[in-house]
Amino acid sequence: MSNLAILPILIPLLAGMWLAFIAKKLPLARGSAKLLSILNLAVAIYIFFHVQQNGTLILEMGAWKAPFGIIIVGDLLAVTLVLTTNLVAIAAAFFAPKSLSDKQEGFYFYAFFFWLISGVSGAFLTGDLFNLFVFFEVLLMASYALIVLGGGKAQLRESIKYLLLNLFSSMLFVTAIAFIYAVVGTVNMAQIAERVQEVEQQGILTTIAVLLFFVFATKAAVFPLYYWLPNSYSVPNPVVSALFGALLTKVGIYSILRVFTLIFTHEPGLTHNLFLWLAGLTMIFGVIGALSTHNVKLIVAYNIIPAVGFMLMGIGIFTETAISGTVYYLVHDMIIKGALFLLVGALAHLAGTSDLRKMGGMIHHYPFLGWMFFLASLVLAGIPPFSGFIGKLLLLQGGLAEEEVIIVIVTLVTSLLILFSMIRIFIGAFWGEKNEEITVNKRAADGYVWPIAGLLALSVTLGVGAEWFYPAIQSIAEYLMAPELYIDSVLKE
Amino acid sequence: MIKTNDLILRTTTTLIAFILFGFSVYLFFAGHNKPGGGFIGGLMTSAAIVLMYMAYGMESVAKIIPINFRVVIPIGLLIAVGTGVGSFIFGQPFLSQTFAYFQLPILGKTELATALLFDLGVYLTVIGVTMTIILTIAQDRKDETA
Secondary structure (H helix, E strand, C coil), rough: CCCCHHHHHHHHHHHHHHHHHHCCCHHHHHHHHHHHHHHHCCHHHHHHHHHHCCCCCEEEHHHHCCCCCCCEEEHHHHHHHHHHHHHHHHHHHHHHHHHHCHHHHHHHHHHHHHHHHHHHHHHEEEEEEHHHHHHHHHHHHHHHHHHCCCCCCHHHHHHHHHHHHHHHHHHHHHHHHHHHHHHHHCCCCCHHHHHHHHHHCHHHHHHHHHHHHHHHHHHHHCCCCCCCCCHHHHHHCCHHHHHHHHHHHHHHHHHHHHHHHCCCCCCCHHHHHHHHHHHHHHHHHHHHHCCCCCEEEHHHHHCCCHHHHHHHHHHHHHHHHHHCCCCCHHHHHHHHHHHHHHHHHHHHHHHHHEEHCCCCCHHHHHHHHHHHHHHHHHHHCCCCCHHHHHHHHHHHHHHHHHCCCCHHHHHHHHHHHHHHHHHHHHHHHHCCCCCCCCCCCCHHHHHHHHHHHHHHHHHHHHCCCCCHHHHHHHHHHHHHHHHHHHHHHHHCC | CCCCHHHHHHHHHHHHCCCCCCHHHHHHHHHCCCCCCCCHHHHHHHHHHHHHHHHHHHHHHHHCCCHHHHHHHEEEEEEHHHHHHHHHHHCCCCCCCEEEEEEEECCCCEEEEEHHHHHHHHHHHHHHHHHHHHHHHHCCCCCCCC
16 A cells, blocks of 8 residues: 555646636646746655555555445556656646747636646556446546647647547447456456456457457557547647657557457467568558658658557567567657657747748758757668667567567658658758848747747657666566466455 | 517426436435446436426526536536545545445435446536537537537
C-alpha cells in the first residue's frame, strides 16, 4: 500500500478543479497553472526515483484487495511515461499564455488541460482493464473540450469526426472488456494474464485480443485507422495540438504495449505478425501523407503516424531489444512531437499562414527559431547522435536479429522520407530571400522560444546521453518480457 | 407574444416539484446501502428544477435559485475527491471509507458513513452538469454572440 502511486492522477485532478473556480481570473490562473505543473513534475520525478530504487508501487484503492478492488500499479514503465507526460505538460503550461487568446484561456483551458494530464497519467498507472477504459474516457472528455476551444468552423467540423470515432471505439472497448470478463471472469490485468496463461490463450481469447488491438489502434492511429488524425490534430491551437500529438496516440501505443506483453503473449505467430504488417503499412502511408501536403501543421500531424508504426514494429518483433527500442522511441516521441507541434504553431503564427508556399526567408527574422526547427527535424528523422536514432537502432537490431528484413528496409526508407518532409519545411519556410513585408514580432517569438528550447534540450540530452538512460530503458524491457514479475507484484504481495 | 395558458402546468408543478425534491433527498440518503445514490438523486433534483424552469420561465426561477450551476460542478468534484484524499490523513489507501452509528436527537440511532459525503459530491456534480447542459441549450438563441 502506498498512496504515492495515486498522486500523479490526483494532483492534476485537484489542480483542474481549482482552475475551474478561478478560470476568469487570468493572471492568477496562469500563475497557478505554471506552479501546479512544476509541483506535479517534482512529484513525478520523486516517484520515478522511488520506483527505481524500491520497485513497483502498488495501491489498492479503498483497501479492497487486489483481484477484487481497483488497483494502481506504478511500475517503472508507467512512472517513466508519467514523468515524460509531465515534462511535455510543463512546456505546454508555459507556452499556453503566449499562444491562446484571453477568451480561450478564460474558457476553462487550464482546467481541461490538467484533467487531460490526469486522464493520461491514470491510463498509464492503472492495473485494471476497465479502469483503463475509464481513464480513456477522462482524457477524451478533456480532449473534446480542448479541440473545440476557440470554436472555429474547421475545428467544429473536425471535432464532430473526432468525437464520433472515439465514441465508436469506446463502445468497442467496453464490448471487448465484457467479452474478456465473460471468458476469464476478471478485469484485473494481472489476473487476466494469469488465467489466459493457464488456458494457453485459446481461439476465442485471440479473437478478443485482436478486437482490443483494434480499439487501441484507433486511438494510436495505426493503418488503416489513422484517417481521422491529421486533420483533427492540425486544426486546434498549437498548444492543444502539441498535447494531443505528444500524449494521446502514445496512450494507445502504451495500451498495446501493456496488453500484448502482459496478457496476450501466447500466440505471437498470429497477433504479433499482424502488428508487423500493420506497422509497415502505417509507416509507408503516414509518410506519404506527410509528403502530400503544403500545410506545415498537417505535415507534422502526418509525421505522428510513421512514429506509431516504428513503435508498433517493436511490439511486433517482440524481443527484448525490440521492446526496449519501442520504449525508448515512446519517450523520445512524446518529447519531440510536443516540441515540433509547438514549433510549427509558432512558425505558422509568426508567418501569418500555415501554407508552405506562401512562407519564406523566416530565418532572417527569427534565426533561433529556424535553427531549433532544423535540430528538431534531425532529432525526429533519427540522425545520430540524437534520440530518434537510438530508438531506431534498437528497433533495427531487434528486427535484423529476427531476420525481418523487409520491415527493416521499410523503416530505413521511411526515416529518409521523414527527413525529407521535415527539411522541405525548413527549406520552404526558413530559406529564401529576406521578406521585408513581414511585420516582425520579436516579442512574441521570444515568448514562444523558451518552452520549445526546453523540450528540445531534453530531447537532445536523451540522445547524446543515451548511456545514462539506456540501463533504465533496458530494465523496463526485461521487466516487460517477463510478465510474471508484474503478476507477482500485484497478486502475491 | 401571446400569453400561453399554463395554469394547469403551474399548479401541478408546485406539487410535483415538491414531491420530486423530497424523493430525490430520500434517494440520496438511501444511496450507499439501497438502490439510489448521489447520481440518481442529483438527476431527480435537476428534473425538478427543469420542471420549475418550464413552468415559471427563466427569469423567475433564476431569482428563486440564484446559483451559477457551472460553479456547482467543481464544488461537487472537490467534495467527492476530498473524501478520497481524507483517507491520506488516517494513513489509509486513497478512497477508503468507513461508517459508524451515532445517537442523534430526533432521528435516534443513525448510521453516518463517509460514503455519504462522497455521494454528496456526486450529487452536486450531477446537478451542476445537467443544469449547465440544459440551460446552455435553452439559452442558445438568446445570445448567439456569447
